[in-house]
Amino acid sequence: xxxxxxxxxxxxxxxxxxxxxxxxxxxxxxxxxxxxxxxxxxxxxxxxxxxxxxxxxxxxxxxxxxxxxxxxxxxxxxxxxxxxxxxxxxxxxxxxxxxxxxxxxxxxxxxxxxxxxxxxxxxxxxxxxxxxxxxxxxxxxxxxxxxxxxxxxxxxxxxxxxxxxxxxxxxxxxxxxxxxxxxxxxxxxxxxxxxxxxxxxxxxxxxxxxxxxxxxxxxxxxxxxxx
Numbered sequence: 001x002x003x004x005x006x007x008x009x010x011x012x013x014x015x016x017x018x019x020x021x022x023x024x025x026x027x028x029x030x031x032x033x034x035x036x037x038x039x040x041x042x043x044x045x046x047x048x049x050x051x052x053x054x055x056x057x058x059x060x061x062x063x064x065x066x067x068x069x070x071x072x073x074x075x076x077x078x079x080x081x082x083x084x085x086x087x088x089x090x091x092x093x094x095x096x097x098x099x100x101x102x103x104x105x106x107x108x109x110x111x112x113x114x115x116x117x118x119x120x121x122x123x124x125x126x127x128x129x130x131x132x133x134x135x136x137x138x139x140x141x142x143x144x145x146x147x148x149x150x151x152x153x154x155x156x157x158x159x160x161x162x163x164x165x166x167x168x169x170x171x172x173x174x175x176x177x178x179x180x181x182x183x184x185x186x187x188x189x190x191x192x193x194x195x196x197x198x199x200x201x202x203x204x205x206x207x208x209x210x211x212x213x214x215x216x217x218x219x220x221x222x223x224x225x226x227x
Contacts, residue, residue, distance in 0.1 A: 004162060023049060028221060034194055042200065054083065110158060165197040
């Protein structure tokens with residue numbers, strides 16, 4: 001069964017002669033546990049696509065189904081809860097809360113949902129992310145690579161079915177970039193999570209299970225990468 005289905009997605013900004021068609025009839029599906037990279041130049045529409053899948057923006061037309069649920073037929077309140085419980089986000093800018101420690105940042109989405117954190121799972125994530133010794137540090141006491149690992153932990157903490165990573169290595173050096181991609185791949189396999197990652201770096205994209213390309217709002221599926 002496909003975890004994600006994108007059907008005839010269009011997104012147009014503006015109208016008339018100034019209209020910009022960011023997405024043009026984009027359709028694809030992703031089975032559970034697959035790690036998909038979406039590549040494209042700046043302005044190609046890849047970030048727009050990620051925002052649509054994550055319900056951070058609404059399409060002009062088309063559908064996005066996550067685990068069989070058409071997310072844009074949901075009321076705003078229900079969609080907010082669905083997104084919080086089913087989608088994990090990893091951003092290029094980390095987006096950590098500066099006043100919270102590593103541990104507090106990771107468990108924040110769970111607390112936001114008025115739930116009690118799974119302490120065993122938290123300890124497992126801290127170990128996997130090599131952050132046990134940093135659990136009480138604030139973001140400004142961490143390197144860029146460590147901050148991104150915290151962001152990944154935060155995305156994983158709610159056991160989401162889908163993780164959306166927006167240029168997760170954009171602010172990192174080569175070594176930290178490699179470590180972050182390895183962690184995402186391990187998460188995909190270990191926790192059976194589906195990952196959609198956008199990147200302009202084609203060598204990083206080749207580490208994914210499958211590569212999609214967007215150019216001027218049109219999507220091309222390059223198929224599965226070699227093992």
